[in-house]
Amino acid sequence: MRVLGIETSCDETSAAVVGGDAGSPALESLVILSQDVHRIFGGVVPEIASRAHLTALVPVVRRSMADAGRRLPDIDAIAVTNGPGLVGALLVGVSFAKGLAASLEIPVLGVHHLEGHLFAAALEDANAAPPFTALLVSGGHTMLLDVAQWGEYRLLGATRDDAAGEAFDKVAKLMGLPYPGGRHIETLARGGDASRFRFARPMLHGGQREGDADYYDVSFSGLKTALLRAVRDAEARGALEEERPHLAYAFQDALVETLAVKTARAARAFGRTRIVLGGGVACNAALAERVRERAVSLVGTGVTVHAPVPRLATDNAAMIAHAGLFRLQRGERSDMTLSAYASLPLPGLVPAAPANV
Numbered sequence: 001m002r003v004l005g006i007e008t009s010c011d012e013t014s015a016a017v018v019g020g021d022a023g024s025p026a027l028e029s030l031v032i033l034s035q036d037v038h039r040i041f042g043g044v045v046p047e048i049a050s051r052a053h054l055t056a057l058v059p060v061v062r063r064s065m066a067d068a069g070r071r072l073p074d075i076d077a078i079a080v081t082n083g084p085g086l087v088g089a090l091l092v093g094v095s096f097a098k099g100l101a102a103s104l105e106i107p108v109l110g111v112h113h114l115e116g117h118l119f120a121a122a123l124e125d126a127n128a129a130p131p132f133t134a135l136l137v138s139g140g141h142t143m144l145l146d147v148a149q150w151g152e153y154r155l156l157g158a159t160r161d162d163a164a165g166e167a168f169d170k171v172a173k174l175m176g177l178p179y180p181g182g183r184h185i186e187t188l189a190r191g192g193d194a195s196r197f198r199f200a201r202p203m204l205h206g207g208q209r210e211g212d213a214d215y216y217d218v219s220f221s222g223l224k225t226a227l228l229r230a231v232r233d234a235e236a237r238g239a240l241e242e243e244r245p246h247l248a249y250a251f252q253d254a255l256v257e258t259l260a261v262k263t264a265r266a267a268r269a270f271g272r273t274r275i276v277l278g279g280g281v282a283c284n285a286a287l288a289e290r291v292r293e294r295a296v297s298l299v300g301t302g303v304t305v306h307a308p309v310p311r312l313a314t315d316n317a318a319m320i321a322h323a324g325l326f327r328l329q330r331g332e333r334s335d336m337t338l339s340a341y342a343s344l345p346l347p348g349l350v351p352a353a354p355a356n357v
């Protein structure tokens with residue numbers, strides 16, 4: 001089976017062709033057009049994003065077909081992100097996918113954006129397959145999940161305020177770095193001295209026990225405020241320039257430590273030896289490294305951590321095609337009433353249950 005994937009949920013216009021089957025996918029092409037225009041505004045402007053998808057989508061799809069060396073009759077189905085995301089942006093992709101599928105008389109399938117992120121690492125790494133503990137960290141979402149098998153997702157924890165990527169972006173902004181700021185913070189932090197600043201680890205303390213509401217949840221607004229205070233203080237001392245790398249380091253360190261410990265707790269509780277990362281923040285090498293360290297100490301040396309390569313970690317259509325391929329092979333189809341949703345529950349969510357089940 002060969003699927004054309006389409007992703008337009010935020011500020012990336014992307015199309016991809018994925019063949020084979022869900023268990024051993026063949027990534028035939030992936031085109032991602034990032035809408036740089038939003039940098040001027042320091043964040044994504046929804047209407048501009050929708051219009052940019054509208055002008056870019058047909059050329060992006062054509063390019064991905066050409067890169068794959070395929071023609072439209074070679075496509076068996078179309079998978080398109082239909083939520084969650086910016087609704088105007090999603091509508092462009094969904095309308096296009098339905099029109100193309102109708103004209104080709106092939107199935108169309110709406111894919112949940114975050115299920116796509118779960119399938120990203122498995123495009124290139126056969127070991128990024130269930131059962132695993134998943135940490136999804138993007139600009140819009142932060143979720144800790146146990147994945148017993150594809151399509152069965154137990155939500156263990158989430159952010160109570162900012163998403164991890166959003167926290168990176170806000171902190172980057174207040175430190176005068178370009179949008180999106182995550183990778184700029186990571187670069188700046190490489191020159192940081194770990195002993196200069198230390199921020200409290202948000203929602204993390206030794207007294208937490210499984211079953212406590214804050215055992216798996218995270219929160220980043222307090223950390224952001226602590227950083228803001230430290231920035232103002234450095235500014236008042238006229239030392240901001242020299243302190244910037246140390247501040248970036250301390251912020252990133254507190255954030256990755258919290259995520260890593262909570263992920264390792266989940267792997268231990270469910271007896272998982274694989275941890276899969278997804279979402280744009282999964283590009284952060286310090287995060288992957290810290291997750292590995294904490295998982296090894298809580299679970300054991302047999303734990304492996306699987307992070308997608310950067311172009312598959314950030315928003316892309318290949319992960320949508322892969323998740324779509326899985327659902328199509330299970331016999332799922334959307335009909336022509338398929339719509340787009342700003343928020344959408346992850347399909348296959350199972351109720352939270354006690355660990356070691």
Ligand code: KG4
Nearest residue numbers: 138139140165180182183280281284314315
């Ligand atoms: O998954 P994604 O492309 O879009 C959403 O679905 O939101 O994630 C984008 C987020 C942005 O907040 C960006 O700053 C962050 O991923 N990001 C990073 C890094 N690269 C991208 N955050 C930290 N370190 C990075 N290296």
Ligand code: ZN
Nearest residue numbers: 138279314315
């Ligand atoms: Zn995303």
